[in-house]
Amino acid sequence: MDERFKWEQRYAQAEDTFYGRQPSTFLSSVLPLLPPPGRCLDAGGGEGRNAVHLASLGWEVLLVDLALAGVATAGRRAQARGVRLHRVVADLEESPLGRAGERFDLVLAVNFHSRAVVAAARHWLRPGGALLVEGFAQEQLGRSSGGPQDPAILWHPNELLHLVTPHLRVVWYEDRLLEGDDNPRHRGPKWVVRLLARRPA
Numbered sequence: 401m402d403e404r405f406k407w408e409q410r411y412a413q414a415e416d417t418f419y420g421r422q423p424s425t426f427l428s429s430v431l432p433l434l435p436p437p438g439r440c441l442d443a444g445g446g447e448g449r450n451a452v453h454l455a456s457l458g459w460e461v462l463l464v465d466l467a468l469a470g471v472a473t474a475g476r477r478a479q480a481r482g483v484r485l486h487r488v489v490a491d492l493e494e495s496p497l498g499r500a501g502e503r504f505d506l507v508l509a510v511n512f513h514s515r516a517v518v519a520a521a522r523h524w525l526r527p528g529g530a531l532l533v534e535g536f537a538q539e540q541l542g543r544s545s546g547g548p549q550d551p552a553i554l555w556h557p558n559e560l561l562h563l564v565t566p567h568l569r570v571v572w573y574e575d576r577l578l579e580g581d582d583n584p585r586h587r588g589p590k591w592v593v594r595l596l597a598r599r600p601a
Contacts, residue, residue: 438505444512448474539591
């Protein structure tokens with residue numbers, strides 16, 4: 401199935417939102433470690449659960465996702481919260497973003513398993529900016545608690561570390577089994593990889 405079509409269907413058929421309204425618990429837990437609110441790129445941000453939350457905290461957020469249905473939902477959620485959200489429907493792996501001079505204080509890739517985007521993020525960050533990545537590890541294969549079931553998509557051990565070092569300074573890294581989550585689609589134990597890294601000032 402075409403990737404864009406798959407996500408259009410998922411978002412369009414959701415009764416409310418496909419992934420729920422609460423931001424990532426990892427994002428919430430590391431807020432004190434992030435730069436002061438500035439410009440944020442939410443890569444593959446879908447329905448905007450993280451983007452809307454950050455916008456409510458004073459961030460200027462650009463949400464980019466390939467699914468129009470998800471981006472439209474994000475817009476409605478932002479309007480309901482009374483916050484502004486910049487939205488673009490695009491495939492970031494094919495977009496010229498970054499080469500056009502875009503720079504951000506924070507780049508998010510939550511459940512967006514893109515090696516190309518993580519590798520390019522160092523070029524998109526301003527000095528002192530942060531990259532936050534959260535996704536599923538190879539150990540998630542066969543588990544019913546969500547995430548891709550394709551080993552070509554899931555993160556390998558230490559893969560994120562190899563992608564960001566030595567260009568970024570790793571602030572937080574974990575690769576472990578997580579018992580609970582904020583996400584209604586990912587109930588039950590799941591194996592996650594989480595990274596927070598900063599570009600030197």
